[in-house]
Amino acid sequence: MDDIITGKWALVTGTSSGLGVDFARELAKHGMNIVLAARRDSLLRKVSKELIKNYGINTEIFSIDLSEDKAPLKLYEQIREQGIEIEVLVNNAGYGIYGMFTNIDCETELNMLKLDILALTHLTKLYVKNMVERGRGYILQVASIGAYQPSPTYATYSAAKSYVLYFGEALNYELQNTGVSCTVVSPGITDTEFLKVAGQTPSLYQRLMMMESTAVAQIGVKAMLKRKMSVVPGLMNKLSIYSVKLLPSRLQAALAYATMTTG
Numbered sequence: 001m002d003d004i005i006t007g008k009w010a011l012v013t014g015t016s017s018g019l020g021v022d023f024a025r026e027l028a029k030h031g032m033n034i035v036l037a038a039r040r041d042s043l044l045r046k047v048s049k050e051l052i053k054n055y056g057i058n059t060e061i062f063s064i065d066l067s068e069d070k071a072p073l074k075l076y077e078q079i080r081e082q083g084i085e086i087e088v089l090v091n092n093a094g095y096g097i098y099g100m101f102t103n104i105d106c107e108t109e110l111n112m113l114k115l116d117i118l119a120l121t122h123l124t125k126l127y128v129k130n131m132v133e134r135g136r137g138y139i140l141q142v143a144s145i146g147a148y149q150p151s152p153t154y155a156t157y158s159a160a161k162s163y164v165l166y167f168g169e170a171l172n173y174e175l176q177n178t179g180v181s182c183t184v185v186s187p188g189i190t191d192t193e194f195l196k197v198a199g200q201t202p203s204l205y206q207r208l209m210m211m212e213s214t215a216v217a218q219i220g221v222k223a224m225l226k227r228k229m230s231v232v233p234g235l236m237n238k239l240s241i242y243s244v245k246l247l248p249s250r251l252q253a254a255l256a257y258a259t260m261t262t263g
Contacts, residue, residue, distance in 0.1 A: 006031030014093030016043035018192030022217035072122035096157035098200035181227035185220035188237035204263025
C-alpha cells in the first residue's frame with residue numbers, strides 16, 4: 001500500500017493541533033508529502049519542521065481560515081499554482097460549541113457550521129473531480145459519534161456531523177469503480193483541544209471514554225487506505241452507537257444530555 005501513496009501529496013486541514021497533526025504524522029509515516037492548512041501560522045510552521053525532521057518528507061504551509069467565504073477555492077487554487085497534485089484529502093478542520101442552543105451566539109454558531117459543513121463540502125467537490133479524472137485518490141471525512149444521535153448541548157454540532165457522516169457514506173457509494181473512495185471516521189471524545197474550544201469541562205462519561213488522538217488517526221488512515229465506507233474508533237464507542245440505535249429518539253436525546261452534563 002505504501003508504494004501507492006509514497007512520495008505523493010496529502011492535504012490535511014486543521015493541522016495546527018490535535019487530530020490534524022496526528023493525521024499528518026500518520027500519512028508522513030507512509031512517505032506522503034503533506035500540505036498543512038489551518039489558521040495558526042506559527043503552529044503550522046512548528047508541525048512542518050517536525051514532519052520534515054522526523055519523516056524526511058516535503059511540506060507546504062497555507063495559513064487560512066476555511067470558514068471564510070471562498071476560502072476553500074482560494075486554498076485549492078494556491079495549491080494548484082504550486083504544481084501540487086493532491087492524492088489524499090483529509091477534511092479534519094472543524095470544532096464544536098457546547099451549550100443550550102438558545103444561549104449560543106448566532107454568529108459563532110453559523111461560523112462553526114460554515115467550517116464543519118460548507119468548507120468540507122466545497123473542498124471535497126473541488127478535489128473529487130480531479131481524483132476521478134485521473135482514476136485514483138482517497139478522501140477522509142472526520143465526523144463524530146455524535147452523528148448517530150440527537151445531542152442536546154451539542155445540537156448543531158452533532159447535526160453537522162450527521163451531515164458529514166451521511167454525505168461521506170453516500171459519496172463513497174457513488175464513487176464505486178472510479179478508483180476513488182471516501183471514508184468517514186467518527187471518533188468519540190478524543191484527547192485534543194476540542195473541549196477547551198467548545199467551552200466544556202469534561203463530564204464523567206467523557207473522562208472515562210477519552211481516546212488518544214494518535215490511536216484515532218491510525219484507525220482512520222488505515223480504514224481510508226482499505227477504502228472502507230466508515231469506521232468508529234474504539235470498542236466502547238462502537239458499542240455506544242450500536243446500543244443507542246435500539247432506543248427511540250427521545251430516549252437517545254435524554255441519554256446524550258445525561259452523558260454530556262453529568263459529573
